[in-house]
Amino acid sequence: MKRYFDGIVHRNKRIAPGVFDMTVAGEAVAARPGQFAMLYPGGDSRLLPRPISFCGADEKNGLYRFVYQAAGGGTTLLAALEPGRTIRALAPLGNGFPETRPGERAAIIGGGLGVPPLLWLTRSRAASGAEVSVFLGFRSDPILLREFAETGAGVSVSTDDGSMGFHGNAADMFENFADEPAFDTVYACGPKPLLARAAGIAEKIRAACYVSVEERMACGVGACYCCAVETRGETKYRKCCADGPVFDAKELVWGAGAVG
Numbered sequence: 050m051k052r053y054f055d056g057i058v059h060r061n062k063r064i065a066p067g068v069f070d071m072t073v074a075g076e077a078v079a080a081r082p083g084q085f086a087m088l089y090p091g092g093d094s095r096l097l098p099r100p101i102s103f104c105g106a107d108e109k110n111g112l113y114r115f116v117y118q119a120a121g122g123g124t125t126l127l128a129a130l131e132p133g134r135t136i137r138a139l140a141p142l143g144n145g146f147p148e149t150r151p152g153e154r155a156a157i158i159g160g161g162l163g164v165p166p167l168l169w170l171t172r173s174r175a176a177s178g179a180e181v182s183v184f185l186g187f188r189s190d191p192i193l194l195r196e197f198a199e200t201g202a203g204v205s206v207s208t209d210d211g212s213m214g215f216h217g218n219a220a221d222m223f224e225n226f227a228d229e230p231a232f233d234t235v236y237a238c239g240p241k242p243l244l245a246r247a248a249g250i251a252e253k254i255r256a257a258c259y260v261s262v263e264e265r266m267a268c269g270v271g272a273c274y275c276c277a278v279e280t281r282g283e284t285k286y287r288k289c290c291a292d293g294p295v296f297d298a299k300e301l302v303w304g305a306g307a308v309g
């Protein structure tokens with residue numbers, strides 16, 4: 050159940066230009082892959098919290114990991130929090146990725162800062178015996194690659210500038226691998242054009258597809274409606290924070306801007 054807690058920043062380290070790896074020690078919170086926390090930028094609640102996905106959690110020891118980009122004012126304040134500082138959080142939020150099915154063959158596709166939540170998903174799928182192939186795309190500076198490789202999943206990397214791995218984005222790379230219906234399920238997180246492409250490829254290979262959508266949000270709990278996403282269902286607009294952030298890709302309406 051979601052609740053506020055005051056955690057202690059255990060570690061907050063730069064791991065790539067503008068990207069930080071933060072571990073927060075706090076009381077036990079039962080989170081699962083695909084869920085997120087609202088983190089208060091200056092540590093306290095003077096500013097609106099920012100949504101950041103769990104990259105991992107060690108509930109037994111009350112340790113929660115977040116990997117994030119210092120993208121603007123709020124996340125730059127998060128990046129400035131030194132170990133030992135208190136940080137207020139509201140968690141766990143959102144629905145998370147669905148449970149795995151026995152013998153699942155999963156393709157996990159991530160782009161840029163959509164990659165961190167997929168590390169926990171990959172770990173949990175690999176640990177449950179699923180056959181997992183991971184496709185990760187970055188502009189130029191890959192993150193978390195060693196940890197993805199340690200899960201035992203097959204990991205393929207692409208960069209927009211061709212400096213490492215496949216030259217192009219994660220969807221192009223995935224399409225190269227996905228001629229045959231070798232996957233039952235596709236999971237994706239990253240920029241909307243990447244999610245739309247992943248959904249299209251999944252449909253072609255007749256795989257189920259779940260995408261984690263990162264809309265701008267203010268409250269994180271379904272009260273303010275500012276993170277509405279357009280869906281095909283009867284309820285035309287659904288809340289990314291409370292109904293998502295993970296949606297069955299078939300439910301979503303991909304606007305023109307998403308088909309990049």
Ligand SMILES: Cc1cc2nc3c(=O)[nH]c(=O)nc-3n(C[C@H](O)[C@H](O)[C@H](O)COP(=O)(O)OP(=O)(O)OC[C@H]3O[C@@H](n4cnc5c(N)ncnc54)[C@H](O)[C@@H]3O)c2cc1C
Nearest residue numbers: 099100101102116117118120121122123124162263264265
């Ligand atoms: C459910 C969810 C999970 C997320 N998980 C992560 C994560 O694990 N790691 C991570 O680095 N980021 C994640 N984000 C994005 C992160 O919340 C935003 O980058 C952050 O809120 C920006 O706040 P700011 O004050 O630093 O920047 P602002 O000054 O508010 O914005 C700076 C730039 O970031 C863009 N931006 C703002 N909000 C978002 C958003 N929601 N998605 C994409 N771009 C945005 C703005 O358009 C602007 O270009 C997640 C977002 C959501 C909704």
